[in-house]
Amino acid sequence: xxxxxxxxxxxxxxxxxxxxxxxxxxxxxxxxxxxxxxxxxxxxxxxxxxxxxxxxxxxxxxxxxxxxxxxxxxxxxxxxxxxxxxxxxxxxxxxxxxxxxxxxxxxxxxxxxxxxxxxxxxxxxxxxxxxxxxxxxxxxxxxxxxxxxxxxxxxxxxxxxxxxxxxxxxxxxxxxxxxxxxxxxxxxxxxxxxxxxxxxxxxxxxxxxxxxxxxxxxxxxxxxxxxxxxxxxxxxxxxxxxxxxxxxxxxxxxxxxxxxxxxxxxxxxxxxxxxxxxxxxxxxxxxxxxxxxxxxxxxxxxxxxxxxxxxxxxxxxxxxxxxxxxxxxxxxxxxxxxxxxxxxxxxxxxxxxxxxxxxxxxxxxxxxxxxxxxxxxxxxxxxxxxxxxxxxxxxxxxxxxxxxxxxxxxxxxxxxxxxxxxxxxxxxxxxxxxxxxxxxxxxxxxxxxxxxxxxxxxxxxxxxxxxxxxxxxxxxxxxxxxxxxxxxxxxxxxxxxxxxxxxxxxxxxxxxxxxxxxxxxxxxxxxxxxxxxxxxxxxxxxxxxxxxxxxxxxxxxxxxxxxxxxxxxxxxxxxxxxxxxxxxxxxxxxxxxxxxxxxxxxxxxxxxxxxxxxxxxxxxxxxxxxxxxxxxxxxxxxxxxxxxxxxxxxxxxxxxxxxxxxxxxxxxxxxxxxxxxxxxxxxxxxxxxxxxxxxxxxxxxxxxxxxxxxxxxxxxxxxxxxxxxxxxxxxxxxxxxxxxxxxxxxxxxxxxxxxxxxxxxxxxxxxxxxxxxxxxxxxxxxx
Amino acid sequence: xxxxxxxxxxxxxxxxxxxxxxxxxxxxxxxxxxxxxxxxxxxxxxxxxxxxxxxxxxxxxxxxxxxxxxxxxxxxxxxxxxxxxxxxxxxxxxxxxxxxxxxxxxxxxxxxxxxxxxxxxxxxxxxxxxxxxxxxxxxxxxxxxxxxxxxxxxxxxxxxx
Numbered sequence: 001x002x003x004x005x006x007x008x009x010x011x012x013x014x015x016x017x018x019x020x021x022x023x024x025x026x027x028x029x030x031x032x033x034x035x036x037x038x039x040x041x042x043x044x045x046x047x048x049x050x051x052x053x054x055x056x057x058x059x060x061x062x063x064x065x066x067x068x069x070x071x072x073x074x075x076x077x078x079x080x081x082x083x084x085x086x087x088x089x090x091x092x093x094x095x096x097x098x099x100x101x102x103x104x105x106x107x108x109x110x111x112x113x114x115x116x117x118x119x120x121x122x123x124x125x126x127x128x129x130x131x132x133x134x135x136x137x138x139x140x141x142x143x144x145x146x147x148x149x150x151x152x153x154x155x156x157x158x159x160x161x162x163x164x165x166x167x168x169x170x171x172x173x174x175x176x177x178x179x180x181x182x183x184x185x186x187x188x189x190x191x192x193x194x195x196x197x198x199x200x201x202x203x204x205x206x207x208x209x210x211x212x213x214x215x216x217x218x219x220x221x222x223x224x225x226x227x228x229x230x231x232x233x234x235x236x237x238x239x240x241x242x243x244x245x246x247x248x249x250x251x252x253x254x255x256x257x258x259x260x261x262x263x264x265x266x267x268x269x270x271x272x273x274x275x276x277x278x279x280x281x282x283x284x285x286x287x288x289x290x291x292x293x294x295x296x297x298x299x300x301x302x303x304x305x306x307x308x309x310x311x312x313x314x315x316x317x318x319x320x321x322x323x324x325x326x327x328x329x330x331x332x333x334x335x336x337x338x339x340x341x342x343x344x345x346x347x348x349x350x351x352x353x354x355x356x357x358x359x360x361x362x363x364x365x366x367x368x369x370x371x372x373x374x375x376x377x378x379x380x381x382x383x384x385x386x387x388x389x390x391x392x393x394x395x396x397x398x399x400x401x402x403x404x405x406x407x408x409x410x411x412x413x414x415x416x417x418x419x420x421x422x423x424x425x426x427x428x429x430x431x432x433x434x435x436x437x438x439x440x441x442x443x444x445x446x447x448x449x450x451x452x453x454x455x456x457x458x459x460x461x462x463x464x465x466x467x468x469x470x471x472x473x474x475x476x477x478x479x480x481x482x483x484x485x486x487x488x489x490x491x492x493x494x495x496x497x498x499x500x501x502x503x504x505x506x507x508x509x510x511x512x513x514x515x516x517x518x519x520x521x522x523x524x525x526x527x528x529x530x531x532x533x534x535x536x537x538x539x540x541x542x543x544x545x546x547x548x549x550x551x552x553x554x555x556x557x558x559x560x561x562x563x564x565x566x567x568x569x570x571x572x573x574x575x576x577x578x579x580x581x582x583x584x585x586x587x588x589x590x591x592x593x594x595x596x597x598x599x600x601x602x603x604x605x606x607x608x609x610x611x612x613x614x615x616x617x618x619x620x621x622x623x624x625x626x627x628x629x630x631x632x633x634x635x636x637x638x639x640x641x642x643x644x645x646x647x648x649x650x651x652x653x654x655x656x657x658x659x660x661x662x663x664x665x666x667x668x669x670x671x672x673x674x675x676x677x678x679x680x681x682x683x684x685x686x687x688x689x690x691x692x693x694x695x696x697x698x699x700x701x702x703x704x705x706x707x708x709x710x711x712x713x714x715x716x717x718x719x720x721x722x723x724x725x726x727x728x729x730x731x732x733x734x735x736x737x738x739x740x741x742x743x744x745x746x747x748x749x750x751x752x753x754x755x756x757x758x759x760x761x762x763x764x765x766x767x768x769x770x771x772x773x774x775x776x777x778x779x780x781x782x783x
Numbered sequence: 784x785x786x787x788x789x790x791x792x793x794x795x796x797x798x799x800x801x802x803x804x805x806x807x808x809x810x811x812x813x814x815x816x817x818x819x820x821x822x823x824x825x826x827x828x829x830x831x832x833x834x835x836x837x838x839x840x841x842x843x844x845x846x847x848x849x850x851x852x853x854x855x856x857x858x859x860x861x862x863x864x865x866x867x868x869x870x871x872x873x874x875x876x877x878x879x880x881x882x883x884x885x886x887x888x889x890x891x892x893x894x895x896x897x898x899x900x901x902x903x904x905x906x907x908x909x910x911x912x913x914x915x916x917x918x919x920x921x922x923x924x925x926x927x928x929x930x931x932x933x934x935x936x937x938x939x940x941x942x943x944x
Contacts, residue, residue, distance in 0.1 A: 009878055016886030017874045019820015019860035023887065026819035059784070118805065195824040195832055195887040195921050245822070245887030246921050278825040491885020491922055663881045663923055670924035694829035694919065702912040702925040 003500035003510045007659030010496040011511055012489075021243045024199040024215045025275045032201070033062055035261055035274040036120035038110040038127045039283060040102035043138070043353040043687025044151065045131035047100055047109065055112060055126040060119030063268060064127060065111045067099035070263045075229050082254045082322040083221055087228060092160055092320040094356065096229075096259045102131070103152045103318035104354050105689055106283025108256045113264055113272055136353045136687045140315035141292055143350040151318060151351040160316050161324055161349040165331035167406035168342030173307025177298030181378045185295065186756040187367045189288035190679035192360040193699060194490070196245020197276035198285060200258050202265035209236025212262050215244050217251040217488050217529035219518040225254050226262055241518030247490030248671070249359040250285040252530045253321045257284075282692040287681055288360035290315040291330060291367050295345075297375045303383050303390040307342035308334065308375070314349045317356040324349050326357065329364030332407050332415070334372050337422045337460045337625055338394040353687040359530065361671055362732045365461055373457040373737035374755060377744065381753075387741070388430060388456060395422040395458070402718075409462065413619040417460065419715045420651050425627045426458060429649040432711055433629035446749070451634045452644070453746025457737035459628075462621030463652075463726025464536025464717075470525045471541025473502055473549045474611035477595050479573065479588030481506055481513045486526010487538035488518035492728060493660040497535055498542050500656055501722070505546035506553075506587065507571040525615060532624070532726025535656060540616040540720045548612035556590050556610070559603040622717035624652045624725035628669070628738040634746040639764035641677055641743055643706050651713040653725035658712070665731035666708050672735020674700040676757050750775070791852045793818070794862025802849035808842070809833045811849035812859060820860040820890050824919065831918030834891035835859045841898045860890035863897065872938035873897060873931065882931035884922035892918050896932050904939045906932070 015021055038050075052064035063069075067077050077096055078089040097108050110127055114120035135149035142148055143158040151158050174180060201213040209232055216222055223239040226232060244251065257274055265272040276285070295310035314327035331345045376394070380387040396403050398421040405415040430436070438454045445452045472484040483498050495515035503510045516522045517538075518529075527537075550570050557575035558565045561583055569578050576584030591610040596602055631645035648669055655661050678698040682690035691697040716723030736757045743764070744754045750771035756763075785804045792798065793816060802811050812818045812835070821844060824832035828846040835844045836858040863871045873893050876882065883889040892915060899906070899914040906914070911932045912925070920928065 007881075010881070012886070013878045013883065016883060016889055017860075017870065017877055017893075018864055019818065019890055021820070021886050023819075023822070025813070025823075028814070028817065118803070193921055195830060195885065195919065196822070197824075244885065245824075246885040248921065278827065278830075491887070493884065659881045663884055663927060666924035666926050667884065667922045668924075671921070693827050694825050695827070699919050699921065701916045701919060702929065703909070703916050705912075705925055707908075707926055708924065 002504045004504050004656050007657055008496065008500060008510050010493050010660070011499055012493060012495055023196055023243045023245055024201055024213050027201055027213055027242060029201070029203055029271045032271040032273050033113045033115065033268070034117040034120045035264060035272050036112050036117065036124040037108045037257065038112065038124045038129065040105055040107040040109055042102055042131045042133060043105050043136045044134040045102050046134060047102060047129060048132050049130040050099060050110060051128040052110065054128070055123040058119065058123045058126060060115035061112060061123045063113045064123065065113065065264055065267070067095065067097040070097055070260060073230060073263050073266050075231055079254060079256065079259065079321065080225060080228065083218065084323055087224065091154055094256055094319040094321055096256045096263065101153060105687060106355060107318070108260065108284070111260050111264055113268060117275065138352055138354060138683050138685055138687045140290055140313050140350040140352050143352050144313060144348050151353050155351065158351045159348060160320055160351055163328070163347045164344065165328065165347060165407065166344035168307065170307045170309045170342040170344040173342040174298045174309070177306050178301040179299045179383060180296055181375065181382050182296040183375060183378055183755050185293040185371055185374060187291045187293065187370055188680060188757055189360055189366065189675050190681045190697065191282065191287045192248035192250035192285065193281065194246025194248050194251065197278060197281040198251065198255065198257065199275040200261040201273040202262040203271045204265050204269055205236065207236045209233065210262050210265060211238045211240065213240045213242050214258055215251060216241055217247045217490055218254060219488060219520055220486050220526040220528060222254055222258055223520045226259070229259055230263060230266060238521045241488050244490040247529055248361045249363065251490065253286050253358050278694065279692050282689060282697065284355060286321065286358040287355050289357055289681055293371050295371060295375055297379055299379055303379050303385045303393055305338060305340050305394050308340055309344045311346045311348065314347060315354065315357060316349050316351050317354045318351060319356040321356055322358055326359055326364040330367045333365050333368035335405065336369060336372050337396055337458045338372065339396055354683055361668065362729045363531065365729065365733045366672060366675065366736055369457060369459040369733050370737040370757065373734070373741060377741055388426065388435065391426060391456070391458060392423055395426065397423060409621065416620060417623045418620065418717050418719050420623065420625045421715065422458065422625055425625060425649050425651060425713060428711060429627035429629050429647055432709060433645065433647040435629060451636055451746040453632050453634065453742040453744065455630045455738045455741025455745055457628050457734035457741060458626070459730070459734035460623050460625045461532060461730045461733055463532035463624050464618065464622045464720060465531035465533045466537060466618040468615040468617040469527055469534060469537035469541055470523050470615050471538050471545045472523065472611065472613045473542060473545040475549060475587045475591040477588060477592040479586060479591065481508055483513060483515045483542055484522040485517050485538045485542065486523040486528065487534040488529035490529055492664060493657065494534055497656045497660060498538060501539050501543050502546040505543070505550045508573050532728040532730065536622055536720050536722070536724050536726055537616065537618065539656065539722050539724060541614040543721055544616055545612040545614040548614070549610060552606065552612065553587060553590050553610060556594060556603050556606050557585050559606070560585055560593060618720065620719045622653060622719055622725040624650065624727065624730045626650045626730050626734055628734040630738040630742045632739065632742040632746055634743055634764065636768050639761035639768065641764070643673060643704070643739065646706050647709045648731065649711040649713065650730055651715050652727045652730060653717040654714055654723035655712065656722065656724060661727050662710055664727040665710055668729060668731020669708055669735045670700050670705060672732040673705065673739055676736035676739035676759065678758060680758050680760070787850050789850055789853050791854060792856045794858060804848065804850055806849045807845050808847040808849045808852050809844035812844060818859050818861050822887050822890055824887065831895060832888050832891040834894045834918065836894055836898060839898070841895050860893055863893060872935040876931035876934040876938065880927050880931040880934060882923065882928045888918060888920045892920065892928055900932065900936050900939055904936050904943070906936055908933065
């Protein structure tokens with residue numbers, strides 16, 4: 001029985017279920033020292049002095065290292081731009097350690113290395129930093145106003161970048177519009193918060209090099225960054241991704257700590273480990289935080305969209321560790337699954353004195369979906385047309401697939417939606433949700449004083465970003481089948497999915513395939529885990545590589561058995577004659593033969609080794625789509641929102657493991673619900689973080705969630721050999737938009753408009769109170 | 784260092800060790816005993832990843848000092864399967880129902896549910912959701928964990944019959 005398409009149990013689970021996972025802090029090397037960072041307490045200050053004397057004399061302390069101390073082993077104190085083709089620094093890339101001017105609370109200033117983590121943390125608290133306060137800019141909108149002080153004194157402007165994302169003739173669209181609706185939206189997405197924080201272990205090697213374990217989504221990027229920054233011979237460096245306790249975006253960046261810890265190991269000639277605590281994660285792991293949108297939509301009399309225009313101010317935080325693809329994603333993805341003939345959004349990327357911003361699950365797409373879906377609801381309300389009818393009129397019809405959006409992806413390739421039937425998806429989701437029956441249920445509930453609401457949101461997500469991912473399939477002389485890839489497992493079940501793909505081609509079972517992902521000693525090339533890309537890219541490479549290994553095994557067996565290839569088949573781990581021939585030869589025997597033996601004949605016209613290495617390349621994205629319908633109940637006395645029903649329909653192409661897909665989708669929805677109702681990374685006006693524990697920053701827990709009803713359509717993507725589309729982020733993208741649409745619907749009796757995430761009980765309570773007061777005043781007004 | 788000798792029982796085996804008085808039980812288990820199955824997600828008692836059983840009751844091992852466990856019976860994820868390696872019904876159910884993704888919250892979820900199902904082997908879905916309300920999972924959306932708990936409860940009831 002083939003494994004692909006079935007919910008086979010995960011090969012990751014047996015170790016994880018008995019406490020035998022191996023996350024970075026579980027790796028114990030002899031003689032390891034432990035690091036703790038001294039972090040800025042000020043959001044913006046000149047650092048006048050750093051006094052390390054007291055700390056250096058404390059028990060167990062081996063070294064207190066500042067930027068000046070690390071400088072001799074670093075090519076530069078400044079990190080290169082991450083995930084970029086040039087690997088060069090610029091005036092917005094972060095510092096490994098900052099000894100001159102802190103630009104956010106949490107910025108690493110110094111590093112203490114001690115015998116234990118306890119002692120390192122004690123000493124870190126004893127390092128005295130003399131801060132001379134500088135003006136703080138905590139709001140992205142203020143950051144770009146004329147006359148606002150610089151977030152860092154080295155900057156001429158807080159405006160990191162300004163770009164237009166535009167197509168069509170917007171002025172003409174608005175000139176001929178029957179209706180124009182406008183709104184201001186604030187979108188906040190908080191932090192990534194994998195349950196395991198970041199962590200780095202650097203082992204010094206006898207050859208003067210390093211082996212570095214890091215809880216990262218980007219081992220190869222880290223490898224090249226370390227080699228360049230530390231001037232290490234690439235042959236003396238290895239980066240290993242151990243088990244990773246969740247990624248969700250923040251581990252897509254290369255961090256100062258990932259340079260500082262290996263640099264300290266080289267300086268001290270000792271193994272050094274740093275394990276982030278949660279407070280540090282709040283203070284220094286990238287966040288996605290705030291976007292401020294102003295949008296206008298022009299429609300004809302029937303709610304057909306003629307054009308959209310507006311502006312987006314994106315809070316970038318103090319530095320930009322990577323190219324600013326996130327706000328570009330947001331702006332370029334706004335039109336989503338809809339036909340929008342003309343579009344012009346200006347994007348302003350503003351530095352603030354806050355933690356740097358990069359991707360969290362969804363990477364700008366959830367904001368795009370929220371902006372679009374909220375504006376469509378507004379069009380529906382203003383024009384008095386049903387919300388789903390406005391959507392149906394504007395969705396890209398299936399006959400227009402593949403559909404080209406007149407925009408370019410970051411690679412420069414066109415944005416081409418490869419496949420899918422968006423109107424059919426919406427219709428199916430609405431039917432499953434009982435949408436057309438809802439007004440009756442809503443009216444009945446309202447008669448009892450209960451406020452129910454229903455909301456809808458559609459979304460698309462480009463998945464499987466290239467340019468490639470590596471896939472090596474090898475059969476060892478023991479018969480062991482292994483997959484090696486530069487793709488990185490962060491807990492999604494990548495190993496299982498790749499094992500399924502490989503197993504089918506080699507006629508073995510998935511649990512017989514070992515997968516090593518994200519270890520630079522085993523995969524020479526790799527890009528890593530981001531953009532819902534790995535199943536599509538690594539999966540395609542493994543698929544092609546496994547096919548090549550199967551073909552080679554049959555070719556070799558043909559020589560060894562003296563039978564024509566056409567009469568041979570691969571099954572049960574051996575090549576045997578078709579039609580029940582009892583002549584067979586195991587993959588182990590073939591691999592042993594192809595290993596070669598000194599002086600013995602080698603099968604003619606066959607290359608040594610039973611293996612194949614493929615880097616399947618792509619410029620195109622496979623577009624997954626979704627329609628979510630949420631039902632909520634709002635307690636108008638407290639502002640509490642309960643999510644009562646949730647229907648999610650997804651078309652993620654061909655499903656390799658439906659169980660894993662369902663887990664990704666449901667986890668993604670929970671994240672989106674958190675963004676809609678709970679997650680808020682708060683700062684005061686001085687840039688001081690207000691939420692630095694899980695008691696202040698609320699992650700959704702089990703009682704808040706309903707059972708999710710998930711539905712799947714499988715429109716195979718024509719652009720990759722698996723027909724697959726990514727699923728890691730698709731569940732999150734429409735969720736907040738669907739929830740807020742439902743909350744607004746529940747509050748229809750009060751005529752309120754909601755243009756933000758998250759909506760806390762306090763916010764809703766105030767919104768409702770204000771609306772009720774206004775209604776009372778209107779009632780009492782003499783006619 | 785202000786170290787004390789401590790004696791306790793971990794997963795049924797007597798343990799004699801030394802711990803600095805400020806060392807948490809979690810760090811003692813993980814780094815002194817090398818039982819790294821117990822994970823630390825927040826180190827401030829909210830996420831529940833470090834949950835272990837101390838004398839049968841669930842405890843946040845990041846908020847308890849190792850010296851406080853003197854004389855106690857501590858049970859961790861490493862002690863959940865039988866001596867022959869047979870998985871606990873919860874472990875089996877987590878695999879069957881995809882109750883874990885990255886696996887980092889899993890030890891705390893399992894130990895919390897072990898205690899809960901011992902007290903309440905026939906729970907309603909809402910009771911399970913309440914029982915794990917002090918355990919954060921960022922991956923699953925909890926539904927598969929709840930389904931796993933229901934499956935394990937049925938198995939536990941079956942075994943008791």
